[in-house]
Amino acid sequence: MSYIKKTREHYNIYLxxxxxxxxxxxxxxxxxxxxxxxxxxxxxxxxxLYLKTAKYNNLEELTKAAAYIYNPVTFFNTKTSSKYRTFTxxxxxxxxxxxxxxxxxxxxxxxxxxxxxxxxxxxxxxxELFKVCQKNYIEELKSIKNYPESxxxxxxxxxxxxxxxxxxxxxxLIEEVEKMTAKTLYEYYKSMFTEDSLDIxxxxxxxxxxxxxIDNYIYGDFKPSKMIKPKKNKEVKMQEIKExxxxxxxxxxLGYKVIDPTTxxxxxxxxxxxxxxxxxxxxxLHQEVREKRSLCYYIYATSYNLFNxxxxxxxxxKSNSNEVINIIKDEISKIQKGLFAExxxxxxxxxxxxxxxxxxxxxxxxxxxxxxxxxxxxxxPAEKFxxxxxxxxxxxxxxxxxxxxxxxYLLEGR
Amino acid sequence: MIxxxxxxxxxxxxxxxxxNGFKIYVCKMDRYKIDARIxxxxxxxxxxFKYQNKTFTAPYGVSHFLxxxxxxxxxxxxxxxxxxxxxxxxAYTDDYSTVYHFSSPVKFWDNLEALFRxxxxxxxxxxxxxxxxxxxxxxxxxxLSDPTxxxxxxxxxxxxxxxxxxxxxxxTKESIESITKEDLYNVYNAFYAPSNMHLVVTGNVEPQKxxxxxxxxxxxxxxxxxxxxxxxxEPKTVCQRKDIINKNINNKVCFINYKVDIxxxxxxxxxxxxxxxxxxxxxxxxxxxxxxxxxxxxxxxxPISWRLDVKGNYANFxxxxxxxDEEIVLDLLNERFNNLKMEEELLDLIKKNWINGYxxxxxxxxxxxxxxxxxxxxxxxxxxxATAVIKNLTAEKANExxxxxxxxxxxxxxxxx
Numbered sequence: 001m002s003y004i005k006k007t008r009e010h011y012n013i014y015l016x017x018x019x020x021x022x023x024x025x026x027x028x029x030x031x032x033x034x035x036x037x038x039x040x041x042x043x044x045x046x047x048x049l050y051l052k053t054a055k056y057n058n059l060e061e062l063t064k065a066a067a068y069i070y071n072p073v074t075f076f077n078t079k080t081s082s083k084y085r086t087f088t089x090x091x092x093x094x095x096x097x098x099x100x101x102x103x104x105x106x107x108x109x110x111x112x113x114x115x116x117x118x119x120x121x122x123x124x125x126x127x128e129l130f131k132v133c134q135k136n137y138i139e140e141l142k143s144i145k146n147y148p149e150s151x152x153x154x155x156x157x158x159x160x161x162x163x164x165x166x167x168x169x170x171x172x173l174i175e176e177v178e179k180m181t182a183k184t185l186y187e188y189y190k191s192m193f194t195e196d197s198l199d200i201x202x203x204x205x206x207x208x209x210x211x212x213x214i215d216n217y218i219y220g221d222f223k224p225s226k227m228i229k230p231k232k233n234k235e236v237k238m239q240e241i242k243e244x245x246x247x248x249x250x251x252x253x254l255g256y257k258v259i260d261p262t263t264x265x266x267x268x269x270x271x272x273x274x275x276x277x278x279x280x281x282x283x284x285l286h287q288e289v290r291e292k293r294s295l296c297y298y299i300y301a302t303s304y305n306l307f308n309x310x311x312x313x314x315x316x317x318k319s320n321s322n323e324v325i326n327i328i329k330d331e332i333s334k335i336q337k338g339l340f341a342e343x344x345x346x347x348x349x350x351x352x353x354x355x356x357x358x359x360x361x362x363x364x365x366x367x368x369x370x371x372x373x374x375x376x377x378x379x380x381p382a383e384k385f386x387x388x389x390x391x392x393x394x395x396x397x398x399x400x401x402x403x404x405x406x407x408x409y410l411l412e413g414r
Numbered sequence: 415m416i417x418x419x420x421x422x423x424x425x426x427x428x429x430x431x432x433x434n435g436f437k438i439y440v441c442k443m444d445r446y447k448i449d450a451r452i453x454x455x456x457x458x459x460x461x462x463f464k465y466q467n468k469t470f471t472a473p474y475g476v477s478h479f480l481x482x483x484x485x486x487x488x489x490x491x492x493x494x495x496x497x498x499x500x501x502x503x504x505a506y507t508d509d510y511s512t513v514y515h516f517s518s519p520v521k522f523w524d525n526l527e528a529l530f531r532x533x534x535x536x537x538x539x540x541x542x543x544x545x546x547x548x549x550x551x552x553x554x555x556x557x558l559s560d561p562t563x564x565x566x567x568x569x570x571x572x573x574x575x576x577x578x579x580x581x582x583x584x585x586t587k588e589s590i591e592s593i594t595k596e597d598l599y600n601v602y603n604a605f606y607a608p609s610n611m612h613l614v615v616t617g618n619v620e621p622q623k624x625x626x627x628x629x630x631x632x633x634x635x636x637x638x639x640x641x642x643x644x645x646x647x648e649p650k651t652v653c654q655r656k657d658i659i660n661k662n663i664n665n666k667v668c669f670i671n672y673k674v675d676i677x678x679x680x681x682x683x684x685x686x687x688x689x690x691x692x693x694x695x696x697x698x699x700x701x702x703x704x705x706x707x708x709x710x711x712x713x714x715x716x717p718i719s720w721r722l723d724v725k726g727n728y729a730n731f732x733x734x735x736x737x738x739d740e741e742i743v744l745d746l747l748n749e750r751f752n753n754l755k756m757e758e759e760l761l762d763l764i765k766k767n768w769i770n771g772y773x774x775x776x777x778x779x780x781x782x783x784x785x786x787x788x789x790x791x792x793x794x795x796x797x798x799x800a801t802a803v804i805k806n807l808t809a810e811k812a813n814e815x816x817x818x819x820x821x822x823x824x825x826x827x828x829x830x831x
Contacts, residue, residue, distance in 0.1 A: 022776075067764075094773060094774060143665045146736075149559070246661060282494050297556055351497070351500050354500040354501075
């Protein structure tokens with residue numbers, strides 16, 4: 001599906017026209033260099049901007065205003081690579097063809113109010129609201145320990161050391177949040193207009209007038225965005241870390257880093273490899289660990305291609321941890337030696353093609369695909385179809401030999 | 415085959431019932447993905463049942479166990495068939511039903527055959543039942559690691575006296591261990607009868623062909639008459655007001671259920687449930703200022719989330735939160751249940767949102783399929799006039815209903831250090 005690109009002095013707008021959906025989707029993508037505290041400031045911003053704007057005094061007023069215009073769905077999300085961080089304001093609302101004339105403009109104005117017209121007084125966000133959000137965020141951080149699945153994933157991610165800076169432990173994160181003030185958060189917000197890049201993506205059955213509405217709202221001296229590239233891993237740590245919890249189940253993670261992959265491997269083979277290893281019911285790990293030995297309910301291998309990481313995750317009984325670790329290592333070794341059926345490669349290629357086909361049904365998938373093309377150098381869906389057809393078993397084996405075990409993390413249950 | 419239309423929505427459904435009682439609903443939608451799901455009307459809530467003049471006692475969690483084992487066949491595994499066909503296939507069990515489903519943009523007929531085999535061809539052996547116990551026990555341990563799930567299970571347990579609804583759908587460690595292949599066959603024979611199941615297909619597919627496929631599949635196959643659940647009268651009270659579970663966690667997790675008798679209402683179930691949801695939205699959503707209030711309270715450490723689950727004569731209003739003091743959460747909820755008064759303006763906003771939700775659901779295969787299936791499970795039929803019912807809700811009627819609701823019966827569980 002082709003798109004229109006409009007270049008402005010400080011930002012770009014991409015419009016993908018399609019009559020396939022009843023909705024209009026818009027994403028405002030801000031990008032900056034990733035630092036230790038960005039995630040904390042952005043998390044606080046997400047909380048603050050949702051609760052009060054210059055026009056709406058509290059969440060009740062905001063929710064009611066949204067309800068009057070048929071409830072546009074708005075959310076902030078963040079994505080990171082080792083070097084860059086994107087902060088996205090995404091929105092979806094019913095096209096006025098299905099509601100009332102004039103609603104498209106009203107929805108866009110409402111959405112833009114969130115980011116471009118927050119409540120500000122004396123060069124600061126609302127002090128009282130800031131304190132409430134700060135308290136809530138600190139409690140959220142504290143409560144991560146309540147949930148072994150989230151806690152163990154966070155810990156494993158931190159131990160894998162995936163960023164260009166040292167990731168902080170929860171206690172340190174809380175200290176950083178405690179240091180923030182309504183003024184420093186506002187300073188951070190203002191810096192986004194001078195230090196970040198901005199790219200805007202629109203998808204739906206609309207004409208170019210929608211761009212004029214958005215142009216009228218936007219101000220800021222944004223920098224040009226940079227292409228986000230995967231992390232180049234040079235070495236592995238080979239660390240084994242164990243922590244104890246009083247939960248009845250242990251959470252096991254094995255993090256493998258990919259050393260010197262080609263761009264083709266980063267874009268395609270990493271995913272295919274993870275699907276063969278642990279991506280479904282026919283995968284090696286599901287068959288060996290769950291079906292043959294009944295050692296778990298779930299076991300997955302996931303490819304994080306922006307970090308050149310393959311992460312294996314399972315929930316097991318603590319008495320079986322060594323057995324499961326050995327099976328995982330054996331299964332990877334078998335793939336490295338080519339000891340798997342060629343038909344599995346064809347099956348995962350078919351699965352991938354189906355995912356591409358199904359993406360055409362979803363505005364969310366389509367707009368994300370466009371963002372990935374523009375900001376991360378992903379191929380277009382049509383190119384992906386062509387390339388996937390050519391993937392061979394040898395490609396998988398070659399890639400498998402490039403993965404090295406970096407971290408084993410076990411949150412051991414009782 | 416009858417063609418029916420959702421009032422005010424761009425959605426048509428073709429309905430047909432086979433001679434053996436199997437119901438088929440096909441919703442045509444111009445998308446790549448096709449979703450198909452067969453629902454069996456039996457779920458976690460099952461203890462005693464009658465079948466062919468005999469009474470059986472089912473171990474807790476047997477419907478969920480059965481769901482796992484229905485994928486195993488003598489010659490293959492249905493999950494493998496889906497995966498080899500490039501489809502996503504799975505199943506889930508809730509308190510009332512077991513749903514087997516797949517979605518894929520290709521090989522629809524091969525996958526549909528796999529779905530029919532999945533629910534109609536049991537193959538249980540001592541070995542394959544034993545093997546599944548380890549897997550399901552780990553599924554249970556995963557759930558019990560989560561303090562919110564722990565609190566929910568205990569709250570449900572303390573709310574009901576007689577009914578197997580009080581137990582987790584997955585069962586308990588002991589009940590999972592006790593399940594035999596005979597238990598599975600007993601439940602299968604009693605409840606996996608065509609007249610106790612229905613099929614929903616959503617996507618770009620010819621309804622007549624789906625019906626022909628099902629007719630051919632069931633042709634010459636004997637079919638069971640369905641069994642009957644034995645249920646006991648459930649008292650209005652809860653079993654236990656308060657319960658505490660000790661676990662090494664940072665913040666207290668609190669779960670509350672208000673068990674409200676709704677047996678006196680004579681209005682249609684769909685309409686009644688809309689009014690009960692109106693109450694929740696009007697008093698406990700952002701539209702009512704409730705979330706602003708919660709946020710300002712320094713003893714409440716998370717948003718308070720809620721949901722409604724109607725079980726027979728009782729509407730269960732569930733709430734959950736992290737807190738420093740559960741009594742403060744309770745006081746706040748009890749205060750919000752007092753002086754319930756619905757204003758027309760707020761009701762109009764709620765109605766607008768619901769109708770918009772229906773419009774958007776008709777844009778997406780999975781959402782439309784879920785909407786149709788949930789209506790059949792909850793109300794026994796597709797509610798074609800759902801938007802008209804919503805448009806006709808009034809503040810006056812809401813207030814009449816609210817007056818008759820009694821929120822005095824509640825139970826709460828706290829997970830704490």
